[in-house]
Amino acid sequence: MRVLVSGGAGFVGSHTVVQLVAEGxxxxxVDSFVNAxxxxxxxxxxxxxxxxxxxxxxxTDRDRTExxxxxxxxxxxxxxxxxxxxxESVERPVDYYExxxxxxxxxxxxxxxxxxxxxxxxxxxxxxxxxxPVPMREELPTSATxxxxxxxxxxxxxxxxxxxxxxxxxxxxxRYFNPVGAHPSGTMGEDPAGIPNNLxxxxxxxxxxxREKLGIFGGxxxxxxxxxxxxxxxxxxxxxxxxxxxxxxxxxDEPISVWNLGTGQGTSVLQLLRAFERACGRELPYEILPRxxxxxxxSYADPTRANAELGWRATRTIDDMCVDxxxxxxxxxxxxxxx
Numbered sequence: 001m002r003v004l005v006s007g008g009a010g011f012v013g014s015h016t017v018v019q020l021v022a023e024g025x026x027x028x029x030v031d032s033f034v035n036a037x038x039x040x041x042x043x044x045x046x047x048x049x050x051x052x053x054x055x056x057x058x059x060t061d062r063d064r065t066e067x068x069x070x071x072x073x074x075x076x077x078x079x080x081x082x083x084x085x086x087x088e089s090v091e092r093p094v095d096y097y098e099x100x101x102x103x104x105x106x107x108x109x110x111x112x113x114x115x116x117x118x119x120x121x122x123x124x125x126x127x128x129x130x131x132x133p134v135p136m137r138e139e140l141p142t143s144a145t146x147x148x149x150x151x152x153x154x155x156x157x158x159x160x161x162x163x164x165x166x167x168x169x170x171x172x173x174x175r176y177f178n179p180v181g182a183h184p185s186g187t188m189g190e191d192p193a194g195i196p197n198n199l200x201x202x203x204x205x206x207x208x209x210x211r212e213k214l215g216i217f218g219g220x221x222x223x224x225x226x227x228x229x230x231x232x233x234x235x236x237x238x239x240x241x242x243x244x245x246x247x248x249x250x251x252x253d254e255p256i257s258v259w260n261l262g263t264g265q266g267t268s269v270l271q272l273l274r275a276f277e278r279a280c281g282r283e284l285p286y287e288i289l290p291r292x293x294x295x296x297x298x299s300y301a302d303p304t305r306a307n308a309e310l311g312w313r314a315t316r317t318i319d320d321m322c323v324d325x326x327x328x329x330x331x332x333x334x335x336x337x338x339x
Contacts (some may be wrong), residue, residue, distance in 0.1 A: 001239070002026045002073055003246070004184040006059055007080030007104065009036035011190045012122065012179055014044055016027060016078060018188070019173060021048040023243060028072060030065075031081070032058040034233045035193065037336040039286065039301040040043045043187045060102035061111060076118035077107060077133075077247075078242055082151070086294075089148035100151035108162055120245050121159060123150045123233070125262070125299060134266070135302035136177070138258045144191035145294045165256035170252050172245040176261040177231035177301050179238050181321040182328035189328030190235075191335030200232070200321070203273060204329035207280045214284060216269050219289035227288075228270035231300035232260040234316035234324070244310040262301025263314040280330075 001232040003020055005311055008029030014036075019045075020027050029041075033056055045052050057064050058134045059081055074290045079204045082100040089096040104121075104276065111119065119204075129143030144150040156173050163169045180200040182189030219226040243259040249257070307313050316324075 001075040001246075002028065004030065004072075004074045004077045004279050005026045005080065005101065006077065006107065007036075008133065009033060009040045009054070009250055010037070010080055012235055012238055013080040014040050015183060016080075016242050017044055017052070018047050018183070019236075019239045019243055021050060021178050028051065028074065029054045030059060030068070031056060034058075034082050035074040035083070037338060039212050039336045039338070040188065043336070047183065047185060047187065059105075059106050060099060060171035062106045065106045065175045066110045066113060069114040069116065074114070075117050076120070076246060077111065077116065078120045078246065079107060079305070080122045080233045082122070084148060086146050086148050087197060088299070089146050091145040096147045096275065097150055100148075101154060103136075104155045104158055105120065108158070112166065115213075118246070118249050119159075119241055120174060120249070121155065123156055123173045123175045125175050125177045125260070127153050128154060128271075128299075130294070130296055134298045134300050135264060136260065136299065138260055160256055167255055169255050170254050172249055172289055173239065173256065173258045174245055174339050175258065175301075176238055176241070177233055177246075177299065179235050180232045180325060181234035181236060181316065182285065182305055183236070184324055185329075186327040186331040189325065189332065191332075198270065199230075199269060200276075200325055203276045204325050205282065207276065207326065208329050208333045210333065211251075212285070214273065214286040215289045216286055217229045217289050217295060220291075221286035222296040225268050225270045228295060229268050229298040229300065232318060232321055233262050234321050235338055237261075237314040237316055241306065241310065241312050244312040248310055257309075259306040259310060260301040260303050261306060263304050264301055264303045266300040267272055269319050272306075272322070275318045276322040276326065278319065279326040295306065314322045
C-alpha cells in the first residue's frame with residue numbers, strides 16, 4: 001500500500017515508518033518538524049536501507065494538503081500529527097484546538113475529494129477522563145481533563161460523524177497508553193524538546209546527567225507504593241499495533257473500530273525507576289513532590305479486544321523498555337542532532 005504517515009518524524013511515527021517499510025509498504029511522510037528534528041530522516045533511511053519520501057509542511061494548510069493528495073496516489077493514512085503536551089495545552093488551548101482539529105479536518109477533506117477511505121488515528125487513553133475504572137475498556141464513555149485530551153475526544157467524534165456521512169470510510173481509533181522505549185539499534189528514540197513532559201525520558205535524562213534528579217508528583221496515592229500507576233507500552237509494540245490495525249481495516253465491515261493498545265499491566269513510578277536503575281546499573285536521585293492537579297492514581301488498559309481482533313499483543317517487558325531507552329539515551333545523550 002501507499003501509506004501517508006502524518007507526523008512520521010515523531011517518536012511513534014518514526015518507529016511505525018520503519019516497520020511499514022519492512023512490511024513492503026510505500027511510505028510518504030508529512031511532518032512540519034515543529035516537534036521533530038529533520039535528522040531523524042537519515043536514521044530511518046539507515047535502518048530501512050531505502051530513501052524516504054518526506055514533505056515538510058503543516059497539514060493545517062488545506063490547499064497544500066489537497067494538492068499532495070492530487071499529485072500522489074495514496075491508499076491509506078496513518079495520522080500521528082498533532083501537539084501532545086498536556087501542560088502546554090492548558091497554557092495554549094487555542095493553539096492546540098487549532099492545530100489538532102485543523103490537521104484532522106484538512107486530511108478528511110482531502111481524503112473525501114480523492115477517494116481515500118482508510119485511516120488509522122493516533123488517539124489516546126486520555127479520552128477516558130479522570131473517573132474511568134481500571135482496566136479501561138473501549139466501551140467506556142469519553143471525557144477529558146485538559147485541552148489536549150479534549151482535542152482527542154473531539155477528533156474521535158469528527159471521525160464518527162464523517163463515517164456516518166460516508167459509510168465507505170474505514171477508520172481505526174487507537175487509544176494507546178504510555179509509549180516508551182526505543183528502537184533496539186539505539187539510533188531512534190524519544191527526544192522531547194525542553195524539559196520532558198513524560199516520565200521515561202525524564203528518568204533517562206537524569207541517568208545521562210542532563211537533569212539533577214527526578215521529581216515524583218504524589219507519594220500518597222492508593223497504589224502499591226503510593227506513586228501513580230500507568231500502563232507503559234514499548235514503542236515497537238505500539239508501532240506493530242498500527243500496522244495490525246491498518247491490515248484489519250482492509251477487511252472491516254464497520255466504519256469505525258476502536259482498540260486499546262496497552263499491555264494491560266500497571267507499573268508505578270517507583271517500579272519504573274527501579275527498572276531503569278537496573279538498566280543503567282546505578283541508583284538515581286529522586287524526590288517526592290505534591291500531587292499534580294488532574295493526575296489520577298491508576299490508568300491501565302484492557303487490551304482484550306485488540307488481542308483478539310488484531311491478532312496483536314504487547315510482548316516487551318518493563319525491563320526491555322528501560323534497557324532500550326537507556327541504549328538510545330546513552331548513545332545519544334542530547335537526542336537527535338539539530339541538523
